[in-house]
Amino acid sequence: MSASLSRRLVPCLVALCFWMAATAYLCQSQQPMGDIVGKVKDDQGQTLAGATISLLKFDGGATIRVASTDSNGAYEFDGVSYGRYRLAASFSGKKVSEAQLVSVLGESTTVDFKLQTLSLSSSGNIGYLGSESRGKEDSFSVAGVEGTIAPSGYSAAATAEDTSLIMSRLAKLDDRNLSLMPIREPILSCDREGELLKAAQNHPKSFESNHALGVFYLEHGDGDQSIVYLKLAFAIEPRDTENARWLALAYLQSGQSSKAIDVIQSGANQQLTNPKMALLLAQIYKTSGNRLWAIAQYLSASSLDGGEENSFACGIGLVSLGATDQALKLFSQATRRNPNSAKLWMGLGIAQSLSNKKIESTYSLLKAADLDPGFLPTYLFLASLSGTSPETDTAIRKRLEALVVSNSERAEAHYDYAFALSKYLGSDPSPQLDAQVEAQLRIAIKRDPDFAPAHLKLGSLYEEEGNYPLAVGELERTVQLDPSDASAHYRLSQAYRRDNQPLKADSEMDQFKKIRPESLEDDDSTTEGLHVYAAQSAQNLTLAASCSSSQ
DSSP: OOHHHHHHHHHHHHHHHHHHHHHHHHHHHTSOEEEEEEEEEETTSOBOTTOEEEEEETTTOOEEEEEEOOTTSEEEEEEEESEEEEEEEEOTTBOOOOOEEEEEOSSEEEOOEEEOBOOTTOOSOOSOOSGGGGSOOOOOOSSOOSOOBOTTSSBHHHHHHHHHHHHHHHHTOSOGGGOSSOOOOOOOOGGGHHHHHHHHHHOTTOHHHHHHHHHHHHHTTOHHHHHHHHHHHHHHOTTOHHHHHHHHHHHHHTTOHHHHHHHHHHHHSOTTTOHHHHHHHHHHHHHTTOHHHHHHHHHHHHHHOOSHHHHHHHHHHHHHTTOHHHHHHHHHHHHHHOTTOHHHHHHHHHHHHHTTOHHHHHHHHHHHHHHOTTOTHHHHHHHTTTTSOHHHHHHHHHHHHHHHHHTTTOHHHHHHHHHHHHTTTTTOOOHHHHHHHHHHHHHHHHHOTTOHHHHHHHHHHHHHHTOHHHHHHHHHHHHHHOTTOHHHHHHHHHHHHHTTOHHHHHHHHHHHHHHSOTTSOTTOOSHHHHHHHHHHHTTOOOOOOOHHHHO
């Protein structure tokens, strides 16, 4: 080809390329699209800010996009291709809406929602958006032994166990700011009583002597004697936070919650300006069962100190009381102030998850894991979100696999990995996955034979496989290690019944009923019921055996 011909062809080729690109753009731009807009209100007509709206495929209900309502309760999906979809809304403390059919055939389509308040005894769609939310589901009935189905698509018992486990893990976080219980040195043996008593008698105005003897008596179950000496120490040093904490604890143990509150309020006389005392007062309200005052006091304490430790304690306190909206706001503000705090990002992820913001929760927990890969508490909460979204599942599994490698001697690491894998059993019931979950649970038990959650999960796995004798063995071990675990008693009751041991099944069901919160309805063994039970049981204050019983 001659040079002159080449020069003539180049402009033609360039023009042809431009024409092809423009044609493709015009074809794409001609694809009709519209917007979906609307508002979310409660059953009283009040708009709900922060509600989650999910745009779902018409066939199968897979999530396409997620939006949140603004301060006016309004949401918008822009640029939605013409076609048929399903739309569902959720908000913490409200029933998830039934998925509405919507056809996008114009510039703007309006779909409004009214969400009903969720009561403890209600069943049906609870905190889930997906194909299963199109109809009402069975409640988790105490009397039944059939495999009822929860809104998540898995058994209701498993859902309750997950919730109970997460609340239990929250209660056991190794963070002294989260508990009313003071930091405890090794408990002194009973033969030290004479020495401590002599010191207090010889030095009646000594704060240290009276405090030490009061703590000794409380730790050994003698509440009346404990109050005597802790009150003497309190009179000497009313501003000592640790002594006030012990004295309040002694009053609570003896059922005198009003005096416990008085100790904190009158002791420092600065509860409105001292964040430690404000936090302590919130914990006392919580332990004494005064939920609304506890929520108010946690919010007050958080306003006094925006630092990492105080914000985390206040936020987790709100979560444990079910005040997820307040906790979500608190953690959102706290992570902006402390963007490099793994604990606060974990707290935000927990609050988001309980507010049904699963995708946002996953990313918050992933950030927490990346900020501090060695902070183990993050991983259980992260594992609980496996199966939420294909784009986050790979990242979750990657973090958990790295956790197992770097913490191979820790039972919690293997358990968390098994917990995550078990989330896929409903959609991938392959023998290989079953075997992998079982292997990780067995490793966890080998690392720590007394790790009750691993026994519970393994027993549940065997039960779902139909291997009832093995299920009974693991579940019996669970209730032996943790007699207060309601879901373990329920599971064991089911396993006994299916293993043709009706008397033992009835006995375990009786145990389950005994340890549920009395405020719940007789037939309310739903996920919410066990959630409340877990939160309440986390407040139990256990001390050492009395010296008289050991003699």
